[in-house]
Amino acid sequence: MIYFSAAVILFLIYHFYWKRRHLPPGPVPLPILGNLHTILAHEPGYDVFEMWRKKYGPVYTYWIGTMPLVVVADYETMKETFVRDGDAYFGKFTIEAVTTAYRGGRYGILDTVGDFWREHRRFALHVFKDLGLSTNVMEQR
Known part of the structure; x- marks a missing residue:
């Protein structure tokens, strides 16, 4: 019983303090x-x-x-x-369950990587440029 109690106390210290200390x-x-x-x-x-x-x-x-x-x-x-x-x-990485619950899946520039990300980024920059929004104007806003 003492060992079990000590293990529970150590687990709680680890979980509530040690694991969170640098976050x-x-x-x-x-x-x-x-x-x-x-x-x-x-x-x-x-x-x-x-x-x-x-x-x-x-x-x-x-x-x-x-x-x-x-x-x-x-x-x-x-x-x-x-x-x-x-x-x-x-x-x-992202957590698929969270991404699906809040955004309906991994879409757009923020949630994608690799070739899919490049394609979305290129499209977005092209649209922004056509609308007269350069990257400098977007950063100023």
Whole structure:
């Protein structure tokens, strides 16, 4: 019984403190579920993410099961992170269940990689150019 209690205490310390120590702040996850219970308790959409952004700031961490997901919800931080250090984040995987639930699948420039991404990017840049929106104008907005 003592060994079991010690194992449970060590698991809880690992899960609630050690695993989260180098990540941005965010809601405390439950073991195994993460923050899924909170996400499912809200209407589909982004209201729970907006609530977390207001509470924890523009960069926060939430958990789907045992996997941490870091959210960048501020334009300047996004620009600094993904433009300056974009290669560090290129090709990062997504969770298919989350992508399907919130976007209906992996579509567009943000969720794709490789040739499919290049094709979408080329199309978007062509359309923006035809509309008179160059990349400099888009960055200024």
